[in-house]
Amino acid sequence: MKVFVTGASGLVGSALVPKLVAxxxxxxxxxxxxxxxAKVESFGAKTVSGDITDLETVAKASKDADVVVHLAFDHDAAFRGDWAGACEKDRNVIAAIADALVAAGGENKRLIIASGTLGLPPNGDEKTEGHRSPHLPRYLSTDLAFSYAPKGLSVIQLRLAPITxxxxxxxxxxxxxxxKIKEKGYVAYPESDNAWPACPVEDMADLYIRAIEIPAGNLPNPVTLHGLAEEGVPLKDVAxxxxxxxxxxxxxxxxxxxPEEYGPVGRLQLIAFRASAEWTKNQLGWSPKGKGLLEQLELYNIA
Structure with a gap:
């Protein structure tokens, strides 16, 4: 298949693109x-020069693809405080991609957008793939993408673990x-159930490949998948x-x-709770095999 990937040189893209080529x-x-x-070309892929604000460039590349994997997001703007602006950019590029795919024959095309599990309310089954969180602005991107399913486009939202x-x-x-720990001289952590869902990037790339290759009739349309190898690593254990x-x-x-201890990351830790990927694993036969977050932390050179 012809696959167009935005954010191809990022963390997930750098793991996914070589596997797709292989x-x-x-x-x-x-x-x-x-x-x-140059990095993307070294993986054996073709490249398109531009970013997610170059809507004509993105639309042209999307029209020529069978599947578009949209990974790019303006995280810099979001963490500067312009979360709404970053989400608006995301919606604009999703519309450009989806319109191009539909115009090129949407019934044979697929769009996979990236999202996250942060913000899913920490109670009951609201942490599963079936839950929608309309209170977060990025979910407007999901609503927009999902609106193209009735037009024949296969649409998948893949919620990534916040720690991929x-x-x-x-x-x-x-x-x-x-x-922040080095600056303050101590490691702060809460006595709470807050936890980071986590996933090794190589396992995440394998899930993306399964999402790209699964026949359209084998999943609901639209559908949400969860990329979680670990449903929740307690913040206290990370600390x-x-x-x-x-x-x-x-x-x-x-x-x-x-938030006082860790700034923007502390605010994200307030909404970090366990989530489930059981349905995703069962439907796609996905079985993560990489190291757990705590095991990998032990191997990093962070002193």
Missing amino acids: VGHQVTGLARSPSSL FGPAEPHWFLQQQIE KVLSRKLGKETKVVPVEKL
Whole structure:
């Protein structure tokens, strides 16, 4: 199949694109800088120069694809405080991609958008694939993408674990937390049930390939999948590993104080709870095989 990937040089894209090429797919990746373009080309993929604001460029590349995997998101703007603006950019590019796919024969095309499990309310079955969280602005992106299913387009939302990690260095969230720990001289953690769902990036890439290749009739349309190898690693357990690795003492704080301790990452930790990927694993035969988050943390050079 012809697969177009936005965010092809990012964490997930860098794991996914080489795997897609290796199993015989024709891959084109969207990237901005010369170094990112060179990186994607080194995977054996073709490249398109641009970013998610280049809507004509994205639409043209999408029209030529069988499947579009939309991974790119303006995280920089979101963490500067312009979450609404980042989400608006996301909706604009999703509309450009979906319109192009439908115009090119939507009944034979698929759009896979990325989202996350952060923000799913921490109670009952609301943490499963079937739950919708209309109170978060990024879910407007999901609503928009799902609106193309009646037009014949196969639409999948893949909610990534908030800690999707590689083998070389900690996830960005953890990097920010580590910098704050070094600045403050101690590791703060809550005595609470707050937990990070987590997934090794290689396992996430394998799930994406399954989502790309599964026949259209084998899943509902539209559908949500969860990319979670671990349903929830307690924040207190993460803190204890970081304390030992960094040689810093621990300090128990009320959960509501996490934003004071860790800034934007602390605010995300307030809404970090366990979630389920059981339905996804059963439907797609996905069985993550990578290291757990705590085991991988022990291997990082973060001192």
